[in-house]
Amino acid sequence: MSRTSTPVLIVGAGPAGLSAAIELTRWGVPVDVIDSAEESNPQSKAFTIQPLTAEWLSSIGLSDDFQERCVRMRSMDYRFANKTDKIARLDFEALADTRHRYVMAIPQSTTEALMRGWLSAHGVTVRWGTTLRHARQDPEGVTAVLSRSDGTTTEVRTEWLIGSDGLRSTVRGLLGLKFEGTTYAGRTRMMDAPVADLKLDGDRIHYLIDEAGMLLLSRLPGDTYRVLLSEPGGTAPTDRVIAQAEFQRVLDRHTIGASIGRPVSTSIFTIWRRDCPGYRRERIFLAGDAAHIHSIAGGLGLNAGVQDGINLGWKLGLVAMGSARPSLLDTYEQERLPLDAQVMTVADKLHRILMDHSRPLADRIALVEEPHFLETATSRIAGLGYTYRDVVEAAPDAPALADLAAGDRAPDVPLEPRGHARVHDLLNKNTGYTLLTLHRSQPEPATLALIDRIQRRYRGRVHPVTLHTSTPAACGAGSGSRPAPPNVHTVYGAPDTDVACLIRPDGYLAGRVPISRQDALLTHLEAVLT
Structure with a gap:
């Protein structure tokens, strides 16, 4: 038996495992990705990429590749047999605060191939025909035994192991975790x-x-x-x-x-609804279908797996590089388990409307005609209508501002009247956190001092962006501030105070406070980063 080592071993080369591998690679963490299949699956399987996933693809430079290989879908249209004169339309063109007002129709095989292509360009290749046989963890790492189809075995020592190996997950089985739920009829x-x-x-x-x-x-x-x-x-x-x-x-x-x-x-x-009671056991994690599976209604499964991979990937990347405290990894399960439960609930309701054939058609039409159903369902299918605000701790002792809160997705609003440049363009220039400060006029000296302090303390892990509504001349030379239209301040700022927003690497808010309480954001950074 040969022996080798790797910082992170990912078991399963589907969308969840590949997205985690991409995030880890962005942070400079070497990864090994294995899959028991002899080669990639040519079947298309899932076929929709939601706007939230499209935003991430833009951040890693894959947007153009996907656009060239997809069909943009403007809506999902429900046509009921006795409602021929009426279409229940889930209209993605009506989405606000995103440039991706459509769903991409693209075979899963193509999605995975493009993600593998990104990894290959960064020196990571999937090891096909490689099966996890055993994994034993201790306080310092995990010892895994792998076998290949040619009969050879390898012992791998890894600091962390991610199980993204699907419905019949070997990793989940080795952890002894239950995967309970129901099977949909039909x-x-x-x-x-x-x-x-x-x-x-x-x-x-x-x-x-x-x-x-x-x-x-x-x-x-x-x-x-x-x-x-x-x-x-x-x-x-x-x-x-x-x-x-x-x-x-x-x-x-x-x-x-x-x-x-x-x-x-x-x-x-067959369509199942099943989930796991936990996504982590010490140094081993679960993601994607290995942790949860639900109805195909709405096309949410692949996207939920990708979001698992993103959430885990950036956190593990920081920790594995020694740039964040290990306690950051506790938030993976704390955030994704309840959010995936929200996704499961949405998929279940869509299933009852579309695929529950024991339910009278009139009852299913009544669900669609509930107040705000179309807007809510569209937002959830797009991935934009979910939030971590119930589990992300707000800045302590800082006064709450209206609207956006810690745990919400950062809206991608235009930075100029024609809308070509948007807020996410500022976030996508770098990995790491973004400190976004919004000023009604010239930034205060205290804010400039804060920015200088952060740049010195965190060395590229936090990137400051300063926006103002006044003229460049009023803002002062050397302030580093750039003008932004009122709509940006309407969404991120406040009418009676300057505001500081701390945005995480995955595009969600870690905090939003009056700029006079910027110390609360510093406290958060000190608790997370080393």
Whole structure:
């Protein structure tokens, strides 16, 4: 048996593991990524990238690559059989405070390939055909035993291990953690196939719903469509020709005049709702489907896994580099477990509307017609409607400001009238925290002294950005401040005081206080960073 070592071992090369690997690599932490599969899965599986994930892709320089390979979807449209004159539209173009007012339709295989490409360009490659057999941890690290398909074994000593190995997680099993929940009734079949003469918009995801089932139609890059059929229980044929004919009969039932061509792929699967009671045991973490799995309704699963990887990745990156205190890692489970529960609740409600065929259609329509359902569901599917504010501790003894609070996502508002430059452009220039101060006129000397102090103390881990509404001349030479339109101050600032916002590496607020209480943000930084 050979022996080797690595700072971080990631088990599972799906979206959760790859996003964690990318974040760790950004922080300069060497990682090893293994997967028991012999090669990447060519199946498209999940196919939607939400705006929140798109914001992260922009921050790592992958936005253009995804844009070239996706179809932008302006909305998700629910069409009920007895509501032919009315479409319940989840309109992503109505989203505020983001430049990504759309969902990207892109096969999961392409998403993973692009993420692996980023890692490869930074010297990290996935080791396929490598299986975790055993893991034993102690106060200093984890000893893992890996086997390859050729029969060779390797003992790996690692400081940290991330289990992102999916529904049947080996890591979760080795930890002895339960994965309890329920199985949704009904059967779900999916195919990717060409669709001709479809009279529905190609830049919207369509859900055709009647008493007999739900049919999803979404254009994919190239000449194919994702066609998904949810029906009451029963067996289903796997033969592609028979499946094509059955899907065609459902299309005909909805009288939309389209025809399905020969499928590129077909599958049938079960939908579960399960979760794990914890995401961490000492030096071993769980992420993605290894920790939680829920209904496919809304396309939330892949994105939730990516957000797990981002949240864990930047925190572990700081700790592994000795730049943050180990207690920062406690916040991974504290934040993601309740937020993933929120995602699960949203997916469950969408499932009841779209795929619960035991529920009368009138009851499902009533759920859609509840006040504010469309706006709330759109925001949650986009990923922008979630917050950590219930678990992120606000600055102690600092007066609370209205609206934005610690734990909220930093809104991406325009920095200029035409909207080309936005707040996230300031955040994406560097890894690390951003100290954003907003001034109604010239920054006070105390603020400039604070910025100088932070730059000296944290050496690039905190990046100051100073914005003002007054003219450059009024702001004074050498202040380092830049002008910003009133809308930025409306969102981040306050009408009666200058404001300081501390924004985390993942784009969420660590604190927002009157600038006179900037010491509270310093206290937070001292508690987190070394």
